[in-house]
Amino acid sequence: MEYKLITLKNSLRVVLIPLRDAKTATVLLMTGTGSRYENEHENGLAHFLEHMFFKGTKRRPSARAISQELDGVGGSYNAFTAKNRTAYYAKVSKEHIETALDVVSDIFLHSTLPAREIEKERGAIIQEIDMYEDMPIRSVENVFEALLFGEQHPLGRTILGPKENIRTFKRKDFFAYLKRCYTAQNTVVCVAGAFPVQKVLTKIKKDFTSLPKGTHPSYIAYTAAFDTPRIKIKYKNTDQTQLVLGTLGYPYNHKDEYVLEVLATILGIGMSSRLFTEVRERRGLAYFIRASVERFADTGYFAVQAGVAHDKLLQALKTVVQELRKIKRGRVPSKELTKAKEHLKGSLALSLETSDDLAQHTATSLTLLGKVQTLEEIQRRIDTVTAGDVMRVARDLFKTKRLCLAIIGPHNKKKLPSFSL
Numbered sequence: 001m002e003y004k005l006i007t008l009k010n011s012l013r014v015v016l017i018p019l020r021d022a023k024t025a026t027v028l029l030m031t032g033t034g035s036r037y038e039n040e041h042e043n044g045l046a047h048f049l050e051h052m053f054f055k056g057t058k059r060r061p062s063a064r065a066i067s068q069e070l071d072g073v074g075g076s077y078n079a080f081t082a083k084n085r086t087a088y089y090a091k092v093s094k095e096h097i098e099t100a101l102d103v104v105s106d107i108f109l110h111s112t113l114p115a116r117e118i119e120k121e122r123g124a125i126i127q128e129i130d131m132y133e134d135m136p137i138r139s140v141e142n143v144f145e146a147l148l149f150g151e152q153h154p155l156g157r158t159i160l161g162p163k164e165n166i167r168t169f170k171r172k173d174f175f176a177y178l179k180r181c182y183t184a185q186n187t188v189v190c191v192a193g194a195f196p197v198q199k200v201l202t203k204i205k206k207d208f209t210s211l212p213k214g215t216h217p218s219y220i221a222y223t224a225a226f227d228t229p230r231i232k233i234k235y236k237n238t239d240q241t242q243l244v245l246g247t248l249g250y251p252y253n254h255k256d257e258y259v260l261e262v263l264a265t266i267l268g269i270g271m272s273s274r275l276f277t278e279v280r281e282r283r284g285l286a287y288f289i290r291a292s293v294e295r296f297a298d299t300g301y302f303a304v305q306a307g308v309a310h311d312k313l314l315q316a317l318k319t320v321v322q323e324l325r326k327i328k329r330g331r332v333p334s335k336e337l338t339k340a341k342e343h344l345k346g347s348l349a350l351s352l353e354t355s356d357d358l359a360q361h362t363a364t365s366l367t368l369l370g371k372v373q374t375l376e377e378i379q380r381r382i383d384t385v386t387a388g389d390v391m392r393v394a395r396d397l398f399k400t401k402r403l404c405l406a407i408i409g410p411h412n413k414k415k416l417p418s419f420s421l
Contacts, residue, residue, distance in 0.1 A: 001374045003362065006201065010184035010213045014204055015362050015372065017192035019355060025097040025193030026355040027104045028089035030363040033181035035159045036083040036296070037217045040152075042177065044161015047081040048125060049174050053088060054079070055117040057110040063117075066103060073099050076356070081159055084296060085367050091356045094194035101191070101200060105207045108182075113174050122166050129160050136242040136408040137288070137307060140234075144244035144406035147232040148301055155222055155296065183214020190363040193355030222299045224248055229403040233413050241313050241409030245320055246303030247402045252295050252368055258381045259389045260302060260397070264291040265340040266332060266390065267323060268304055272339070274323050275304065285309075285316045297368065302397060310409055314416070317405075321419045328394035328421070332387045345379045 004016040034046050060066045070077045070090055077090035077100075088108055090100040132138050142158050149156035160166075189208065191200050250257050268275040268291025279289050289306040304324075308316040332340075352358050352375055365373040400421045 001358075001376070003372060004197070005366075005372060008184070008205060008208065010209065010211060012184040012208050012211060013188045013366060014201065015188065015190040015366060016195075016197055016201060017190070017355075017358060017362060018195065018197055019193050019358070022194040022355055023094055024091055024355050025094050025100070025191065025195045026089060026091040026359040027097070027100045028087055028190045028192075028356070028359040028363050029104055029108050030085055030087040030188045030190070030360075030367050031182055032085055032186045032367045033217055034081055034083045034085055035157060035161070036154045036219050037181060038154060038157075038161075040157075041165065042173070043154075043157050044125075044159075044165045045169060045173060045177050046086055046181075047159050047161065048121065048166065048169060049113075049177060050079045050081045050086055050088075051121050051125065052113050052118065052174060053107045053111045055121070056112050056114055057106045058112060059106055059110070060103070061112075066107060069099065069103055075100060077104075083155060083159060085364065087360065087363065089356065089359065091193075097191070097193070097195040097200065098203070101203060105204075109207065109211065113171060115171050118169070118171055118174070122169075125160065125166050126163055129163060129166070132160070136236065136238055136240075140242040140244050140305065140406055140408045143232055143234050143408060144246060144303060144404060145301075147230050147406050148246065148248065148404045149222060149299075153222055154220060155299070179212075180214075181217045182211075183216075184208065184211040185214050186216050187211065188363045188366050190359045190366075192359040192362065219297075222296075224299070224402075227401045229400055229405070229418070231405045231407075231413055231416060233407045233409075233411050233416075235410060236408050238409050240307045241310050241407060241411065242305070242307050243313065243317070243408075244303050244305045244404075244406045245317065246301050246404055247397050247399070249293060249300035249302045249397060250295065251298050251300050254295075254300075256389070256393050256396075257295060257300075258378070259385050259393045260293050260300075261344055262337070262340050262382065262385045263327070263390050263393055264293045264302060265344050266336060267291040267327060270343055274327070275306075275320065278323060279306065279316060279319050283315070283319060285312050285319065310411070313407070313409070313411065317416075317419065321421065324394070324398045325421050328391065328398045330391075332390050334387065337385075337387050337390065341382050341385060345382055348378060349375060 073096040079088040
């Protein structure tokens with residue numbers, strides 16, 4: 001991948017990725033902040049602020065003015081808030097790149113956060129919270145992270161925050177958060193696709209000169225402090241039981257981060273993975289089952305998620321534990337290892353084909369790792385993983401005392417048996 005990385009005088013990082021023969025271009029602005037950077041009383045503020053960036057600027061004084069301009073060129077635009085980053089983006093056909101850059105820059109730099117819009121948006125966000133509460137397949141992840149990291153740690157809190165916070169945020173809270181976290185040193189501007197490189201760079205330099213340099217906001221480090229398995233059941237009358245079984249994993253830049261990715265692929269990514277084959281195909285215990293890996297600056301986790309019939313919960317759990325036990329006790333066959341590595345490399349390549357996916361990947365790696373991590377670099381690291389590495393990491397992570405099990409459904413904790421790895 002060819003790219004140009006420029007750091008402006010105020011420490012703003014600009015990444016330009018021209019793509020030959022592309023018909024689209026994406027502008028993405030990412031700041032290294034999210035719910036992890038909130039205290040208990042601020043929880044939900046980063047996400048609320050993301051919503052408010054689409055409510056008006058001095059030049060575009062309403063949400064409709066913003067949306068009409070991007071809709072008028074057939075643009076695809078949105079934003080997202082994660083625990084460690086927040087991003088705003090617009091993807092357009094290449095002839096409209098200047099419009100996309102102007103609008104996204106404007107909402108990032110000049111949002112007015114009208115008080116009347118804050119009041120209206122409270123209701124919308126509370127409805128968003130309720131929507132996800134009615135989706136156990138989504139909310140079980142929140143139960144798991146609260147159990148794993150603890151509800152008092154920012155990583156254990158939800159991104160949307162509690163309703164009581166949403167109801168009480170003041171306009172001054174948003175501006176204080178902006179001043180602390182939306183700084184040049186903490187921001188990446190990425191443009192990918194077909195665009196006039198010099199013209200785009202000139203506009204970025206002009207528009208973002210006024211953004212204060214600031215600093216990177218600090219966060220509370222996470223230190224594992226438990227050595228007994230944990231179980232949390234959120235009692236809810238559902239048609240299906242949702243579960244997440246997992247353990248602490250590795251942070252970004254850990255020497256074994258891609259060994260764990262390969263391990264997760266072998267266990268639960270794809271229709272030929274071990275968990276899919278055993279839990280769904282052979283036993284018919286679940287329609288949906290997957291393994292996943294999440295990483296942060298100082299920690300991470302591995303998790304298996306599934307949706308099962310209420311009366312099949314114990315059987316499903318025993319089967320998952322059996323597969324975890326098996327992979328830590330037996331070396332992965334060469335053919336299976338190769339398949340997992342090729343699957344991982346191939347799916348990553350597919351995920352970086354479009355200008356918006358490439359912009360998000362590049363901005364994320366620069367924001368979280370401090371460098372641009374190319375597809376080729378990641379694929380080389382995946383290639384070095386051995387069967388011995390997979391077994392070693394499985395033995396390191398899959399320990400009974402470190403297991404966390406989160407469940408949403410009509411169950412009683414007393415009826416759950418203990419499991420041993």
